[in-house]
Amino acid sequence: MAELVVLPKLGLTMTEGTVSNWRKAKGDRVEQGDILFDVETDKISNEIEAKTSGVLREILVEEGTVEVFHPLAVIAEASEDISSLLPAGASLKPAAEEGASSAAGASVQAAAGEDDEAAADAPAAPGGRIKASPLARRTARTLGVELSSVRGTGPLGRITDGDVRRYAESARQGSPKVRISPAAAKEAAALGVNPADIRRDGRIMKEDVRSFAAAEGQAAESAAQAPASATGGGISRPAAGPAGTGEQTVSRVPMSAMRKVIAKRMRESVDISPSVTYNMRLDTTALANLRRQLQASRKITYTDLLVAITAKALLEFPLLNCSIEGNELVFHKAVHIGVAVGLEGGLVVPVVRDAHLKGLGEISEEVRLLAAAARDNALTPAEMTGGTFTITNLGMYGMESFSPIINQPEVAILGVNAIVDTPVAVNGEVVVKPLMNLSLTADHRAVDGAVAAGFMQRIKAYAENPALLLL
Known part of the structure; x- marks a missing residue:
C-alpha cells in the first residue's frame, strides 16, 4: 500500500527539521526499517527509517528546512497509482528526468513560477x-x-x-x-x-x-589547470605536494550530519554571545574522601558530584540559570543540567532534568544511563532539549584549562579539568594537594564578572566542604 512519507515529530517541542542526506534514490527498492534520510534539528541529527516496503517513487524535498508532517516522499509499489498522494501541482516524472531538485521540494517548484x-x-x-x-x-x-x-x-x-x-x-x-x-x-x-x-x-x-555559478566553476577549473609561476621568475612549479611529486597533499571528506549540526551551533554561539571564561582552582581532597566513602554502595564520578554541587549553586545564582530571548532575561525555576558526552563522530549533550530535586545516587544513575544511550545513538530529542546549564569534562584527557563554548540558548557552561597534584603553601609549609581547575564561560550580556566569580566561589565552597550541601 502506498505511503506518504512526512517529516516526523521527534519531540514535544519540535516544529521544524532540516532534511538532508537521502540514503535512497528515486526508483530504489526500500524495505521496512531501511534508513531513508537524515533529519537535523537544533540539538541532534536523526536517521529516519522507512515504515513500509516498496519503491521510492517520488522525493518531494531533496533537502532543506520544513515543518513537521510536511510531505517528503512517496513509497509505493511500481504499479500503484500515487497521484492522490502528491501535493497539488506536482507532476510525475521518470527518475532519469528528475535532475537536481530545489531545497524546497519538487512540489513547491512546480506550483510556483x-x-x-x-x-x-x-x-x-x-x-x-x-x-x-x-x-x-x-x-x-x-x-x-x-x-x-x-x-x-x-x-x-x-x-x-x-x-x-x-x-x-x-x-x-x-x-x-x-x-x-x-x-x-x-x-x-x-x-x-x-x-x-x-x-x-x-x-x-x-x-x-x-549562470553565475557556471561561470565561476569554469574560472576555477581554468585556474586549477594553469601552472603556478614563481613571482618575477617565470618558473613553472607544480601544485603543492611532496617534494618532487607534484601531487596534491589534501583530501576532502564531507561532514557528517552530526558534525554539520555541531559546526552550525558553535558558530552561532560565538556570533551571539559575548563570552568571558573564568578559571578557579579548588582542592578536591574532600570530594575524593566522599567518593571513597560511597564506593561500597555506588560508583560515583567527579562529574556526578559536580552536577549535584552545580545544581545547588544555580539556585542561589539564578542569572547563571537563565536564557536570553530578544531583550528579555528568561529565568528558569528548575535546574536542567546538560552533561556533554564525547562520541567518535562528535559531541552530544543529554540533559539531567530537575537536577536540583535529585539526590547524588539518582543523578549518578541518570548520567550513566544517558551516556550509555548517547554511545548507542539511542537518545531521544526530549533527552537532549530543555537544558538550562551545561557541564563538560575534559579532565580525563589531562586538560588543565580550556574555554568551553556556551550551549545556546543558555548563558553559561562549566568546564571540568584534570586533577593535578600541586605543591602549595599551607601554614608556612609546602604540601602537595590534588587541585582541579574549573573553567566557567559566561555570556556577559546576562552575567557580569562579579556574579560569575561569586558563583565559582560557591562551587568551590561546596566542593571543599561537601557537608554544606546538607544545609
Whole structure:
C-alpha cells in the first residue's frame, strides 16, 4: 500500500527539521526499517527509517528546512497509482528526468513560477501578518532581527530559520542588500553562491544564479589547470605536494550530519554571545574522601558530584540559570543540567532534568544511563532539549584549562579539568594537594564578572566542604 512519507515529530517541542542526506534514490527498492534520510534539528541529527516496503517513487524535498508532517516522499509499489498522494501541482516524472531538485521540494517548484515569486518576495503590508516559521521567529528574537526586513524563501514566501540567519550574517558583515527572488535565493544557497557577488540591474532570478555559478566553476577549473609561476621568475612549479611529486597533499571528506549540526551551533554561539571564561582552582581532597566513602554502595564520578554541587549553586545564582530571548532575561525555576558526552563522530549533550530535586545516587544513575544511550545513538530529542546549564569534562584527557563554548540558548557552561597534584603553601609549609581547575564561560550580556566569580566561589565552597550541601 502506498505511503506518504512526512517529516516526523521527534519531540514535544519540535516544529521544524532540516532534511538532508537521502540514503535512497528515486526508483530504489526500500524495505521496512531501511534508513531513508537524515533529519537535523537544533540539538541532534536523526536517521529516519522507512515504515513500509516498496519503491521510492517520488522525493518531494531533496533537502532543506520544513515543518513537521510536511510531505517528503512517496513509497509505493511500481504499479500503484500515487497521484492522490502528491501535493497539488506536482507532476510525475521518470527518475532519469528528475535532475537536481530545489531545497524546497519538487512540489513547491512546480506550483510556483518566477512570476508568482514577485508576490512572495514582497514584504507584508503595514499591519499585516508576517509569514514565518516558529523557529525563524525564535531565531529572530535571539539575533535581534526584525522579521519585516527579511525576505522569505519558504513556500509562498514564508520566512525560514535559514532566511533569518543569512540576513543576520549579511548585516554583520556589512554586505550590500540585494533583491533576489525566493527561488533564486534557494538556488544560491544550494550552489554556494553569494547573491551580493552577482552584478545585475533589478531583481536576481534563478537563471542569474545558475549562470553565475557556471561561470565561476569554469574560472576555477581554468585556474586549477594553469601552472603556478614563481613571482618575477617565470618558473613553472607544480601544485603543492611532496617534494618532487607534484601531487596534491589534501583530501576532502564531507561532514557528517552530526558534525554539520555541531559546526552550525558553535558558530552561532560565538556570533551571539559575548563570552568571558573564568578559571578557579579548588582542592578536591574532600570530594575524593566522599567518593571513597560511597564506593561500597555506588560508583560515583567527579562529574556526578559536580552536577549535584552545580545544581545547588544555580539556585542561589539564578542569572547563571537563565536564557536570553530578544531583550528579555528568561529565568528558569528548575535546574536542567546538560552533561556533554564525547562520541567518535562528535559531541552530544543529554540533559539531567530537575537536577536540583535529585539526590547524588539518582543523578549518578541518570548520567550513566544517558551516556550509555548517547554511545548507542539511542537518545531521544526530549533527552537532549530543555537544558538550562551545561557541564563538560575534559579532565580525563589531562586538560588543565580550556574555554568551553556556551550551549545556546543558555548563558553559561562549566568546564571540568584534570586533577593535578600541586605543591602549595599551607601554614608556612609546602604540601602537595590534588587541585582541579574549573573553567566557567559566561555570556556577559546576562552575567557580569562579579556574579560569575561569586558563583565559582560557591562551587568551590561546596566542593571543599561537601557537608554544606546538607544545609
